[in-house]
Amino acid sequence: MARKPEPPSNQIHALNMSHNKLTGPIPTTFSNVKQIESLDLSYNNLNGRIPPQLTELNTLAVFFVAYNNLLGPTPDQKAQFGTFDESSYKGNPFLCGAPLQINCTKIESPSVLTNVYYYDKENNGLIDMSVFYWSFVITYVVVLMAIAAILHINPYWRRAWFYFIEVCITSCYYFVIDKFC
Numbered sequence: 001m002a003r004k005p006e007p008p009s010n011q012i013h014a015l016n017m018s019h020n021k022l023t024g025p026i027p028t029t030f031s032n033v034k035q036i037e038s039l040d041l042s043y044n045n046l047n048g049r050i051p052p053q054l055t056e057l058n059t060l061a062v063f064f065v066a067y068n069n070l071l072g073p074t075p076d077q078k079a080q081f082g083t084f085d086e087s088s089y090k091g092n093p094f095l096c097g098a099p100l101q102i103n104c105t106k107i108e109s110p111s112v113l114t115n116v117y118y119y120d121k122e123n124n125g126l127i128d129m130s131v132f133y134w135s136f137v138i139t140y141v142v143v144l145m146a147i148a149a150i151l152h153i154n155p156y157w158r159r160a161w162f163y164f165i166e167v168c169i170t171s172c173y174y175f176v177i178d179k180f181c
Contacts, residue, residue, distance in 0.1 A: 012036055013035055013036060013037050014037060015036060015039050017040065018040045018043050018064070022044040022045065023045045023047070024047065025046065025048030026070075030057075033057070036057055036060060037059050037061050038061060039054075039057075040063075040064045041064065042064040043067045044068050046070060047068065047070060049070065049073075050072070051075075054081075055078055055079060055080075059080070061083075063080075063081070063084050065089060066089060066090045066092070067090070067091030067092070068092055069092065069094075072095065072096070072104075073097040074096070074099070074100060085099050086099050
């Protein structure tokens with residue numbers, strides 16, 4: 001009886017996708033690649049949690065997800081994942097748990113995540129909203145002050161600016177008169 005060929009995903013032994021500017025979460029479908037021995041996803045923009053299904057990969061000898069934007073606990077230190085050291089996860093400031101030196105209870109307490117950070121579900125990332133709001137306000141004020149300073153210093157641009165405003169107001173006036181009167 002002829003042996004049925006394996007699907008291509010079961011024939012992959014090494015997958016190096018580092019330095020590719022990948023975004024989004026790590027797909028849980030990597031756990032379907034049962035013969036994989038090396039998985040390198042480092043130096044990308046991956047975010048979200050590391051799928052716990054990856055611990056089912058019993059042949060995995062090399063695993064790197066360093067320098068991404070991953071968060072939450074590292075996978076359980078069972079089977080092959082017990083052999084991976086801190087270098088596999090470094091550069092992800094919101095990862096916690098063994099083998100990292102960061103205890104998960106500090107990062108994942110509900111008060112920290114709900115009070116300081118907003119979890120952006122579209123982009124699977126964390127945004128410090130207070131910093132975002134303050135940076136927006138400061139940028140807005142600086143731009144307005146720069147425009148005011150330029151218009152105060154340069155009389156040609158000041159005349160051009162006021163002429164532009166006058167043209168806009170006149171255009172709006174005639175638009176309203178034509179459409180509504």
